[in-house]
Amino acid sequence: MKLKIIEIPNPLLRQKSEPIEKVDEALSSLMKDMLETMYSANGVGLAAPQVGILKRVVVIDVAHDDERPAPFLMANPEIIWRSEEKEECSEGCLSVPNQFASVERSYAVKVRYLNEKNEKVELLAEGFLARAVQHELDHLDGIVFIDYVSPLKRKMMIKRLEKQRRKAAKEE
Numbered sequence: 001m002k003l004k005i006i007e008i009p010n011p012l013l014r015q016k017s018e019p020i021e022k023v024d025e026a027l028s029s030l031m032k033d034m035l036e037t038m039y040s041a042n043g044v045g046l047a048a049p050q051v052g053i054l055k056r057v058v059v060i061d062v063a064h065d066d067e068r069p070a071p072f073l074m075a076n077p078e079i080i081w082r083s084e085e086k087e088e089c090s091e092g093c094l095s096v097p098n099q100f101a102s103v104e105r106s107y108a109v110k111v112r113y114l115n116e117k118n119e120k121v122e123l124l125a126e127g128f129l130a131r132a133v134q135h136e137l138d139h140l141d142g143i144v145f146i147d148y149v150s151p152l153k154r155k156m157m158i159k160r161l162e163k164q165r166r167k168a169a170k171e172e
Protein backbone atom coordinates (compact mmCIF):
# COMPACT_ATOMS: atom_id res chain seq x y z
CA MET A 1 0.00 0.00 0.00
CA LYS A 2 1.34 3.38 -1.00
CA LEU A 3 1.55 5.93 1.82
CA LYS A 4 1.38 9.71 1.66
CA ILE A 5 4.72 11.50 1.99
CA ILE A 6 4.59 14.65 4.09
CA GLU A 7 6.71 17.68 3.25
CA ILE A 8 8.31 20.57 5.09
CA PRO A 9 7.16 22.57 7.03
CA ASN A 10 4.97 19.77 8.47
CA PRO A 11 5.85 19.75 12.21
CA LEU A 12 5.89 15.92 12.34
CA LEU A 13 9.20 16.08 10.45
CA ARG A 14 10.68 17.91 13.45
CA GLN A 15 9.73 15.33 16.11
CA LYS A 16 11.92 12.65 17.65
CA SER A 17 10.71 9.15 16.73
CA GLU A 18 10.14 6.35 19.25
CA PRO A 19 12.10 3.09 19.27
CA ILE A 20 10.13 -0.03 18.41
CA GLU A 21 9.94 -3.09 20.66
CA LYS A 22 10.26 -5.74 17.99
CA VAL A 23 9.71 -6.18 14.30
CA ASP A 24 6.39 -8.02 14.25
CA GLU A 25 4.12 -8.63 11.30
CA ALA A 26 2.52 -5.18 11.49
CA LEU A 27 5.89 -3.48 11.49
CA SER A 28 7.36 -5.52 8.67
CA SER A 29 4.25 -4.71 6.65
CA LEU A 30 4.82 -1.00 7.39
CA MET A 31 8.40 -1.45 6.12
CA LYS A 32 7.10 -2.98 2.89
CA ASP A 33 4.58 -0.15 2.43
CA MET A 34 7.37 2.38 2.98
CA LEU A 35 9.54 0.63 0.41
CA GLU A 36 6.70 0.67 -2.15
CA THR A 37 6.11 4.37 -1.41
CA MET A 38 9.81 5.14 -1.81
CA TYR A 39 10.14 3.26 -5.12
CA SER A 40 7.07 4.91 -6.58
CA ALA A 41 8.48 8.34 -5.66
CA ASN A 42 11.88 7.42 -7.20
CA GLY A 43 13.59 7.90 -3.85
CA VAL A 44 16.63 6.10 -2.43
CA GLY A 45 15.54 6.33 1.20
CA LEU A 46 12.47 6.96 3.34
CA ALA A 47 12.05 7.32 7.10
CA ALA A 48 8.76 6.58 8.94
CA PRO A 49 8.26 10.21 10.08
CA GLN A 50 8.13 11.15 6.37
CA VAL A 51 4.87 9.20 6.17
CA GLY A 52 3.71 10.74 9.46
CA ILE A 53 4.63 7.76 11.67
CA LEU A 54 6.95 8.60 14.56
CA LYS A 55 8.73 5.25 14.79
CA ARG A 56 12.44 4.54 14.37
CA VAL A 57 12.10 2.78 11.02
CA VAL A 58 13.83 3.54 7.70
CA VAL A 59 14.07 1.90 4.29
CA ILE A 60 16.93 2.46 1.85
CA ASP A 61 17.80 1.22 -1.64
CA VAL A 62 20.57 2.97 -3.54
CA ALA A 63 20.73 0.46 -6.43
CA HIS A 64 20.56 2.05 -9.88
CA ASP A 65 17.49 1.58 -12.07
CA ASP A 66 19.30 -0.97 -14.25
CA GLU A 67 20.49 -2.96 -11.23
CA ARG A 68 18.69 -5.57 -9.16
CA PRO A 69 16.87 -3.93 -6.18
CA ALA A 70 18.94 -4.03 -2.97
CA PRO A 71 16.65 -2.81 -0.19
CA PHE A 72 17.65 -2.38 3.45
CA LEU A 73 14.76 -2.34 5.94
CA MET A 74 15.88 -1.07 9.32
CA ALA A 75 14.25 -0.70 12.72
CA ASN A 76 16.00 1.09 15.62
CA PRO A 77 19.06 1.84 13.46
CA GLU A 78 22.05 3.17 15.32
CA ILE A 79 25.36 4.42 13.96
CA ILE A 80 28.06 2.68 15.99
CA TRP A 81 31.09 3.87 14.04
CA ARG A 82 31.91 6.72 11.63
CA SER A 83 34.96 7.17 9.43
CA GLU A 84 37.17 10.20 10.03
CA GLU A 85 37.04 10.76 6.31
CA LYS A 86 34.24 13.06 5.20
CA GLU A 87 32.74 13.69 1.80
CA GLU A 88 30.68 16.54 0.44
CA CYS A 89 27.99 15.65 -2.07
CA SER A 90 24.67 16.93 -3.43
CA GLU A 91 21.61 15.64 -1.58
CA GLY A 92 17.85 15.80 -1.90
CA CYS A 93 14.84 14.60 0.10
CA LEU A 94 11.31 13.42 -0.76
CA SER A 95 10.01 15.81 1.93
CA VAL A 96 11.77 18.76 0.25
CA PRO A 97 10.89 17.94 -3.37
CA ASN A 98 13.16 19.07 -6.22
CA GLN A 99 15.57 20.93 -3.94
CA PHE A 100 19.20 19.91 -3.70
CA ALA A 101 22.16 21.07 -1.64
CA SER A 102 25.68 19.97 -0.92
CA VAL A 103 26.09 18.34 2.51
CA GLU A 104 29.23 17.07 4.22
CA ARG A 105 28.89 13.63 5.82
CA SER A 106 31.11 10.78 7.00
CA TYR A 107 32.35 8.74 4.04
CA ALA A 108 31.63 5.44 5.83
CA VAL A 109 29.50 4.36 8.79
CA LYS A 110 28.73 1.15 10.59
CA VAL A 111 25.04 0.82 11.48
CA ARG A 112 23.35 -1.68 13.78
CA TYR A 113 19.63 -2.38 13.38
CA LEU A 114 16.83 -4.94 13.39
CA ASN A 115 15.88 -6.17 9.94
CA GLU A 116 12.40 -7.11 8.67
CA LYS A 117 12.78 -10.54 10.34
CA ASN A 118 13.64 -8.98 13.72
CA GLU A 119 17.28 -10.13 13.39
CA LYS A 120 20.05 -7.94 14.75
CA VAL A 121 22.28 -6.90 11.84
CA GLU A 122 25.41 -4.79 11.42
CA LEU A 123 26.15 -3.12 8.12
CA LEU A 124 29.30 -1.33 7.03
CA ALA A 125 28.16 1.27 4.52
CA GLU A 126 30.35 3.44 2.30
CA GLY A 127 29.87 6.26 -0.14
CA PHE A 128 26.32 6.89 -1.32
CA LEU A 129 24.84 4.14 0.89
CA ALA A 130 26.55 5.66 3.96
CA ARG A 131 25.15 9.06 2.96
CA ALA A 132 21.63 7.63 2.67
CA VAL A 133 21.94 5.94 6.09
CA GLN A 134 23.03 9.21 7.75
CA HIS A 135 20.32 11.22 5.97
CA GLU A 136 17.52 8.79 6.93
CA LEU A 137 18.68 8.39 10.53
CA ASP A 138 18.64 12.17 10.89
CA HIS A 139 14.90 12.09 10.11
CA LEU A 140 14.37 9.93 13.21
CA ASP A 141 15.69 12.81 15.31
CA GLY A 142 13.73 15.53 13.51
CA ILE A 143 16.69 16.68 11.41
CA VAL A 144 16.23 17.52 7.71
CA PHE A 145 19.20 17.97 5.34
CA ILE A 146 18.45 21.66 4.80
CA ASP A 147 19.51 22.16 8.44
CA TYR A 148 23.12 21.74 7.27
CA VAL A 149 23.09 24.51 4.66
CA SER A 150 23.57 28.22 5.33
CA PRO A 151 20.48 30.14 6.53
CA LEU A 152 20.45 32.15 3.30
CA LYS A 153 20.58 29.09 1.07
CA ARG A 154 17.92 27.40 3.23
CA LYS A 155 15.62 30.41 2.85
CA MET A 156 16.09 30.30 -0.93
CA MET A 157 15.29 26.59 -1.07
CA ILE A 158 12.09 27.06 0.98
CA LYS A 159 11.07 29.98 -1.23
CA ARG A 160 11.62 27.94 -4.39
CA LEU A 161 9.59 25.11 -2.88
CA GLU A 162 6.68 27.46 -2.09
CA LYS A 163 6.80 28.87 -5.60
CA GLN A 164 6.74 25.35 -7.01
CA ARG A 165 3.68 24.52 -4.88
CA ARG A 166 1.82 27.64 -5.97
CA LYS A 167 2.54 26.79 -9.60
CA ALA A 168 1.33 23.19 -9.13
CA ALA A 169 -1.86 24.42 -7.40
CA LYS A 170 -2.57 26.79 -10.29
CA GLU A 171 -2.15 24.02 -12.85
CA GLU A 172 -4.60 21.72 -11.09
Ligand SMILES: [Zn+2]
Pocket: 092, 093, 094, 095, 135, 136, 139, 145
Ligand atom coordinates in the same frame (compact mmCIF):
# COMPACT_ATOMS: atom_id res chain seq x y z
ZN1 LIG B 1 14.96 12.96 3.60
